[in-house]
Amino acid sequence: MKQTKKKLAILGNGYLAGIITEAYGMGLLEGYEMTGILGRTEEKTRRLAEAAGCRACASIEELLEAKPDYVAEAASVAAVRDYGKRILCSGASLVVLSIGAFADRAFYENAKRWAADNGTRIYLASGAVGGFDVLRTVSLMALAQKKKAGADDSEGAITADSLSGFLTAGISTRKGPASLCNTPVFKEHFMTDTQEAKAFSGNAKEAISLLPTKVNVAVASALATAGPDETTVEIASVPGMAGDDHRITAKIGGTDEVEAVVDIYSRTSAIAGWSSVVVLRNILSPVVF
Numbered sequence: 001m002k003q004t005k006k007k008l009a010i011l012g013n014g015y016l017a018g019i020i021t022e023a024y025g026m027g028l029l030e031g032y033e034m035t036g037i038l039g040r041t042e043e044k045t046r047r048l049a050e051a052a053g054c055r056a057c058a059s060i061e062e063l064l065e066a067k068p069d070y071v072a073e074a075a076s077v078a079a080v081r082d083y084g085k086r087i088l089c090s091g092a093s094l095v096v097l098s099i100g101a102f103a104d105r106a107f108y109e110n111a112k113r114w115a116a117d118n119g120t121r122i123y124l125a126s127g128a129v130g131g132f133d134v135l136r137t138v139s140l141m142a143l144a145q146k147k148k149a150g151a152d153d154s155e156g157a158i159t160a161d162s163l164s165g166f167l168t169a170g171i172s173t174r175k176g177p178a179s180l181c182n183t184p185v186f187k188e189h190f191m192t193d194t195q196e197a198k199a200f201s202g203n204a205k206e207a208i209s210l211l212p213t214k215v216n217v218a219v220a221s222a223l224a225t226a227g228p229d230e231t232t233v234e235i236a237s238v239p240g241m242a243g244d245d246h247r248i249t250a251k252i253g254g255t256d257e258v259e260a261v262v263d264i265y266s267r268t269s270a271i272a273g274w275s276s277v278v279v280l281r282n283i284l285s286p287v288v289f
């Protein structure tokens with residue numbers, strides 16, 4: 001029996017939203033019917049909606065009017081914070097690219113509650129991270145180790161608090177100096193340096209507060225491992241570099257049993273948009289990777 005198509009809406013009208021609509025036009029999201037797109041600029045939203053054969057929306061209420069089953073966010077951290085509750089409470093599940101919104105622990109816990117109370121789900125698109133499966137596996141192993149040591153009184157939730165001292169995690173990112181312009185960590189000498197220079201050192205929560213559009217990968221890595229407060233972040237400015245080079249590590253504390261290392265280089269942000277497409281395909285697939 002042929003399945004009814006799920007309704008899909010998009011929050012955002014930029015480059016990454018364009019990748020999702022492109023995939024839809026290619027037939028790569030064949031299990032979905034596109035119902036609407038909401039963006040900040042009317043003309044860009046209209047063009048993208050025309051390409052997708054759906055409605056150009058002027059408000060979140062208009063986007064949710066068609067009762068989408070899923071909303072793919074490809075907008076900003078602010079958009080997730082502003083619209084996340086209304087989307088999840090409307091009965092739509094949310095596919096999130098701007099994972100930096102969840103560096104705010106209170107918002108993250110609220111979002112989980114909104115989803116649970118309304119029978120919806122939050123899907124974190126891997127963006128440029130990759131390796132979520134092995135990072136989550138190492139985190140679960142660390143939690144099991146803590147339980148065996150009798151040091152855990154939780155009910156199985158993997159949180160930064162529950163894993164402190166049992167899992168160490170970090171991400172080091174190398175960027176071209178131009179990509180750091182107009183951010184609080186930029187220094188003029190980055191543009192004339194001939195060698196790599198440190199731009200930031202701290203944790204994922206501190207990183208997202210300074211660089212809300214630059215460190216979604218760091219927050220995604222943190223949520224998959226030790227949490228935003230416990231995951232270290234190092235950012236370096238590299239002369240002549242284009243794109244981003246990420247090295248993510250997660251190691252069970254006090255043992256050499258398992259250490260996961262994930263290396264990813266991406267010249268553009270296209271991989272982030274395509275990761276949303278992968279999540280949407282996986283949701284409806286009879287075989288889940």
